[in-house]
Amino acid sequence: MKILMMNKYGSVLTGREFGKDTMEKIARNIEYPVCLDFLGVNSLGSSFADEVIIPIAKNQQNKITVQNVKTAVWDCLQDVATDGGIEIDRSIT
Amino acid sequence: MSKESEYLSVTEVAKMLGISIPTLRMMRKTTTLGKFETLIGKRVKFSKKAIEEYLQGKNDEVTSWVIPTGQLEIISTKDTINLEAKKNIVDLRGVHYIDPYGTLSLLVYLISRSRESKKTQLLINTSEACKKLRHVGFFNYIDQFAPLVEYNKKILEGEKYFPPDSLLSITILRRKGEERRVIEQLNTLFIQQGFSDEIGGYIGWLIGELADNSLTHDGNLLKNKMCFIQAQRYSVGENSKCVVIGVADVGQGIHKSLKQNPKYSNLSDHMAILNAFKQNVSSWDDEYKRGKGLTDILSIAMGNKSLVRVSSGNIDFKFDFQITDKAKITRIEPPLLDAQSTRFGFLYIDHQFNKNTREEADNFLTKEINRYENINDE
Numbered sequence: 001m002k003i004l005m006m007n008k009y010g011s012v013l014t015g016r017e018f019g020k021d022t023m024e025k026i027a028r029n030i031e032y033p034v035c036l037d038f039l040g041v042n043s044l045g046s047s048f049a050d051e052v053i054i055p056i057a058k059n060q061q062n063k064i065t066v067q068n069v070k071t072a073v074w075d076c077l078q079d080v081a082t083d084g085g086i087e088i089d090r091s092i093t
Numbered sequence: 094m095s096k097e098s099e100y101l102s103v104t105e106v107a108k109m110l111g112i113s114i115p116t117l118r119m120m121r122k123t124t125t126l127g128k129f130e131t132l133i134g135k136r137v138k139f140s141k142k143a144i145e146e147y148l149q150g151k152n153d154e155v156t157s158w159v160i161p162t163g164q165l166e167i168i169s170t171k172d173t174i175n176l177e178a179k180k181n182i183v184d185l186r187g188v189h190y191i192d193p194y195g196t197l198s199l200l201v202y203l204i205s206r207s208r209e210s211k212k213t214q215l216l217i218n219t220s221e222a223c224k225k226l227r228h229v230g231f232f233n234y235i236d237q238f239a240p241l242v243e244y245n246k247k248i249l250e251g252e253k254y255f256p257p258d259s260l261l262s263i264t265i266l267r268r269k270g271e272e273r274r275v276i277e278q279l280n281t282l283f284i285q286q287g288f289s290d291e292i293g294g295y296i297g298w299l300i301g302e303l304a305d306n307s308l309t310h311d312g313n314l315l316k317n318k319m320c321f322i323q324a325q326r327y328s329v330g331e332n333s334k335c336v337v338i339g340v341a342d343v344g345q346g347i348h349k350s351l352k353q354n355p356k357y358s359n360l361s362d363h364m365a366i367l368n369a370f371k372q373n374v375s376s377w378d379d380e381y382k383r384g385k386g387l388t389d390i391l392s393i394a395m396g397n398k399s400l401v402r403v404s405s406g407n408i409d410f411k412f413d414f415q416i417t418d419k420a421k422i423t424r425i426e427p428p429l430l431d432a433q434s435t436r437f438g439f440l441y442i443d444h445q446f447n448k449n450t451r452e453e454a455d456n457f458l459t460k461e462i463n464r465y466e467n468i469n470d471e
Contacts, residue, residue, distance in 0.1 A: 011280070012273040014301025016309075042280050043297020046389050047305050050382075072294025075448045079389060083372075083451065 001065065002031050007040035014043060019051030026052065033060040035091060039068035049080040057086040067091040100131070100138035109144060110216070112184055120187040147218075182214045188222040193323035193339025194402050194438025195429060196226060200234055200263065200321060201341045202432035207239035208317075208343070215244035224254040229262040229323060238319070260286070260336065261324035268318075272304035275322055286326065288334065292443050295393050296324075296338060302386030303437055307342040310350040310376060319343055327440065334443040335399075341436040346405035350376045363408050363424065367462050372455045388451045388458075394439065395420065395457065396448035402438035407431035422461045 006013065009022045034056065038044070057064045064086055066077060074090065081088040101109070106126075107117045121127040129143035183203070191199075206213050215235070217223045226232065227249045235242050260282055264275050279300075280293035300322060307320040320342045327335040344350070348365035352358045353376045357365060368374050370391050375384030394401045394414050401412040402425075409428035414420045 010273060010277075012276045012297055012301070014273055014276065014297060015270055015305050017269050018273070042293045043276055043301065044294070045298050045301030045305070046385055047302060050385075070294050071291050072298060072448075075295075076298055076389075079385075079392075079451055083385065 002034045003037050003067075004030070004034045005037050005039065007038070011040055012043045013041055013048045013052075014045030016047035016051055019045075019048035022048070023052050023055055026056070030056070030059075032056075033063075033065070035065040035067055037067050038070070038073050041073055042070065044073040044076045046076050046080055049076055050084070053077065053080050054084040054086065057081075057084065063087045063089065065089045065091050099141055100133060101141050101144055103137055103139075106139045106144055109148065110184065110186075112182075112187075116184075116187065181212055182216065184216040185223055185226070186216055186218040186220065188220065191222050191225065192327070192337045192438065193325055194337065194436060195339075196229060196231060196263065197321050197323055197339040197341035198404065198430050198432070198436045200231060201343050201434040201436065202430040203235060203239045203242050204319075204343050205432045205434055207241040210241065212241045212243065213239075215242050217244055217248055219248060219252060221254070221256075223249060224252050225256045227252065228254055228256055228259065231263060234263060234265065234321070256325075258325045258327060260326050261322065263321055263323045266304055266308065266320040266322065269305060269308045272300055272320075272322070276300055279324060283336075288336075288443050289445075291445075292336065292441065295397070295448075296336065296441055299390050299393055299439060300338065300340065302389055303340040306386055307340065307344060307435065310344065310347075317343070336441045336443065338439045338441065339437065340439075341434060343434050346433060347403070347435050348405050348408070352376075354378070362406065363410075364462070364465070366403065366405050366408055366410060367422065367458065367465065370454070371458050371462075372451050385451065388454050390439070391458070392449040392451055392454040393441075395454055396446045397442055397444075398446065399442050400438075400440040402436070404428055404430075404436040406433060420457060422465075 004026065009025075013019070013022070036053075036056070053064055062085065064081065066088065067090070069077065069090060077088055103114060103117060107114045110117065112120070117126070121130060126147065129140045129147070130137050131140070132138075183199070203213055203215070232244075232246075232249070235244070261275070261279055266272055266275070276293070276297040279296060283293050304320050304322070308318055320340065323339045325337050327337050347369045348362040351365045351369045351374070352360065357368060357374070360368060370387040371384070372388045373379070373382070373384045377383040390401065391412065394412060398414050398417065400415065403410050403412070407428050409425040411423045411425055413423065
């Protein structure tokens with residue numbers, strides 16, 4: 001599984017439009033399945049996550065794997081996953 | 094000069110200061126004004142010279158801050174901060190303490206008045222509250238965005254002051270995405286000032302959602318959009334390291350925005366504000382699947398056992414989650430200020446907690462909204 005380093009897009013990932021822009025960039029080179037690595041990401045907003053997590057999950061059987069997530073980032077990911085009906089797996093690193 | 098002409102009556106002083114008699118009564122107890130009074134016969138009189146000097150900001154003493162004790166509170170209510178705002182005069186001279194929610198509420202109130210071509214006279218002195226407002230950039234934004242606000246700029250000239258609870262001065266966002274820079278700055282400040290690692294994650298999340306909402310729904314043309322953010326530390330006792338975050342805009346207000354969706358257009362204004370916090374309730378059509386940001390903010394506050402203040406137009410609510418089984422929503426009346434805008438205050442307690450789910454926040458809201466509907470029915 002490929003690793004996608006989310007900190008390439010910053011340590012603060014908030015805002016729906018920024019999420020859309022980021023997803024467009026990700027979509028150019030992504031190879032599914034992918035594990036999202038949140039190392040160095042301090043803040044994640046649910047609007048941003050809606051625009052990134054759900055489209056990625058849809059391309060890998062409604063599942064998403066994440067690693068190196070801080071508590072607040074994990075809480076946000078869980079909310080988005082529950083709402084979007086996707087399964088989320090936190091890989092231990 | 095006759096003895097009589099050296100003194101002013103209570104009514105005369107209230108008129109000179111542009112305040113009501115009950116407010117003057119309060120200011121006599123809480124500000125240096127009380128020192129200018131004397132009893133002549135059975136009547137309270139004030140030294141005319143002292144009052145004239147007071148008006149010029151010459152003889153007011155620094156008022157020590159009233160740091161709230163006991164239960165945590167976002168303390169900017171009309172009663173607690175002693176703010177006098179009526180017609181075209183806003184008197185800050187009796188203000189003891191003002192938090193980011195109060196500061197930003199006042200700022201957007203004055204900007205909104207100026208946008209409506211209404212003149213406002215702002216009365217200030219050299220109290221710590223006024224000096225703090227200067228320190229956080231309040232007057233710079235007044236000068237920039239509220240040209241119809243008049244105040245004596247000389248009063249605070251040369252005053253050097255660093256508020257002990259300073260964290261993030263007032264910062265303006267004009268475009269979406271600018272909040273990320275502010276959150277990064279705050280995250281750095283949290284680390285420097287000894288807060289936990291987790292605080293930045295939750296505060297970044299809530300600022301991100303609130304700023305995104307403000308700049309999406311405020312209803313202004315792009316050039317007129319503005320969202321303000323401010324943060325300060327807030328310590329009560331040894332174990333309560335907290336942050337108060339204020340976020341405010343000069344937009345149409347939550348209730349007006351939500352009622353643009355025909356599904357919610359029949360709601361009363363206060364019900365529209367409460368419903369806006371429910372999951373999947375948005376001014377956008379259902380197909381866009383919006384309306385989660387405010388629910389997330391409540392779910393963080395619930396888990397954090399903290400407080401949220403939200404004001405839209407002249408409606409002001411407090412969500413209090415400090416005691417789990419007594420969590421409730423209270424309408425604050427009278428509101429601090431009546432301004433066409435949205436104002437948020439969020440008190441975040443820096444401790445370990447489990448965030449509540451969106452569903453739990455939704456259930457709480459449903460219960461509280463039902464309670465409000467029953468109150469109205471009665």
